[in-house]
Amino acid sequence: MEERRGSTFSPDQCMAAADSITSKVLHVLILTNQEIEQVLKMDECMSILEEMYRDFGRGKALFMPRVDNILPCDHEGAYYGFKHMGGGWPLHKIMAMRVNSDIITHPSVRDQLRRVKVPAAQDRWVGLIFLFSTETGELLAIFPDGVAQRMRVGATSGLGVKYLAREDSRRAGIIGSGWQAGAQILALLVARPIEEIKVFSLRKESRETFAREMSQRTGVKIDPVDSAEECVRKADIVLAATSSLVPVIRAEWLNKGMHVSCITSYEIDKPVLERCQRIVVHTKYQEKPVNNVLSGTEHVPAQYFERGIAPENSPDLADLIVGREPARTDASEITCFLNRMGLGLQFAALGALILEKAKQFGLGKELPPEWFSEDVHP
């Protein structure tokens, strides 16, 4: 229940606490997704991200572009992807780097190409966040990226809702019932006092279970529906949170005053964008990642690479937050938030929050700092 309400959450909420953490950390913290999930609250994630975008929008934070390195590997039909991104945020004296080390395949499921990461790491996956102090240079923490990734995507879509959806939005529709969808709902409820949510996803059982569980968790009425159209038609806010490679929202379903949000390039198409009066991208600085592909990986399908679909010169979230570009200006506009590309800086913001929480609750395993430093410098 605590993720609910607080649509007027304060951006300062968790800032003061997180200040000057780094100089007091003496050990390298190893945290788990479970520990992080226990303590990371959506309203606090949104607060610290909002403050980060405010600094970023004013040139007070630095992002490290996402680079996708692609190599051949021995698995049948698979290739190796090493992705990294990051960012530094002086206010919190923190530098973050996120690394994904994946064996990737593209099986065709029901005539549709999918992107599947093989759990080749002893039946697990490898996505890691490394946090460093910009005050001492020290490695502060290493933890898996799963929960932070989910929360950053949800929180960012939530900030899109906060700045773009009508204040009087009460009904929402969500398409998707997977890993990302839950975080989208939590963020939605922080941003607006939503009273009713419809859920659609391809598998009936999945959407029913999801609706029941999220309803119990949030105390909000959440109902599964039988089509995407039903999910969208009467909603004030529509959130797409799928891994679909084909569009899931049709232009003709949209009504005046709606806010539409998506987390991939594929969930909406050009006709949808043409119906929107205000289109905002997550960040214009990372519209295209750097692809660094070794020969021998020619079978990597084009779908692997993100495509830009927003009109050129679209404002981004930081523009709205610093007030350089207007948010919604009237109740009849259809607004769209394209949360399709991440920003490594988000991990610096959530990282600062996670470190503070870890300290507060005594979480994590501590490793000696001398394992991760040296008495020479090349």
Added chain:
Amino acid sequence: MEERRGSTFSPDQCMAAADSITSKVLHVLILTNQEIEQVLKMDECMSILEEMYRDFGRGKALFMPRVDNILPCDHEGAYYGFKHMGGGWPLHKIMAMRVNSDIITHPSVRDQLRRVKVPAAQDRWVGLIFLFSTETGELLAIFPDGVAQRMRVGATSGLGVKYLAREDSRRAGIIGSGWQAGAQILALLVARPIEEIKVFSLRKESRETFAREMSQRTGVKIDPVDSAEECVRKADIVLAATSSLVPVIRAEWLNKGMHVSCITSYEIDKPVLERCQRIVVHTKYQEKPVNNVLSGTEHVPAQYFERGIAPENSPDLADLIVGREPARTDASEITCFLNRMGLGLQFAALGALILEKAKQFGLGKELPPEWFSEDVHP
């Protein structure tokens, strides 16, 4: 003594052994510089680097460009630098990423600007190498970069000697007696049967101690001399290995048939290059790092940024090793090897060797792999 001789070292020497390491590693290894220094032999470093350049030159290895991220920090007159580089080498199923997290100052010492890294990490520095398996995605090892950095620079200059110096070179001069100079000598002795080495550096005591110690270690006659000119004049091979920001070799000291090598952009100048008939750079693919500088760090001096001094279209070491460009073609040429920019791929090569050695000698602390993997994938 064992670093000596073997100018016709075999590139296959340590290759077979290092094969298919990654699939058998079950834990994440934490290694120290001391452990690495004990087992890393210069001839083996040169062999594996040579093989890596052969693959790289044929498009069979991928480098991740060096990025320098620069942020303000609170220390007086200092800034924060987060540098990363890397590379993937399919032959060894390895991906390496090296990260440096530094507090950097530029004090003026005797009217000369220096670059000094502050040991702000509990009196230590932070430079780390992360190795990943391209077969399973797993994090294989984390270790400090000091010894590997020194060995890669030395070994690379040694390969420059192997391909460019006269076969009958017997006398060498080295300018510098610091951290890098020792590795330069070890590599020199692997590449050619040198009989006599002269050493010059600014501080008399330092060059005398260095000459004595390196002579004891290698069994070769090594004498300190009182000027750079004396060091260079009669040498067949001249190695600059300093942190000087002004040139240390003058064009008029060079003689026919000499080989000149340096490890920074500042050690030699244009007149020296104009005297050389054959100029080879370490790698043409990383002549300029990516500088990513946040506003508020305007005091970072231009010297921080590497400058290119080689003529355009200079061949690189990989060109020589794959035979795409000629090495020395006659005994009278003056050759020059500019080993001024590193390549992240070097850490993949040395990393494969270090992993093999760690396994062979049972080195390192083992951490559970589940600390560095997860059961979800975003």
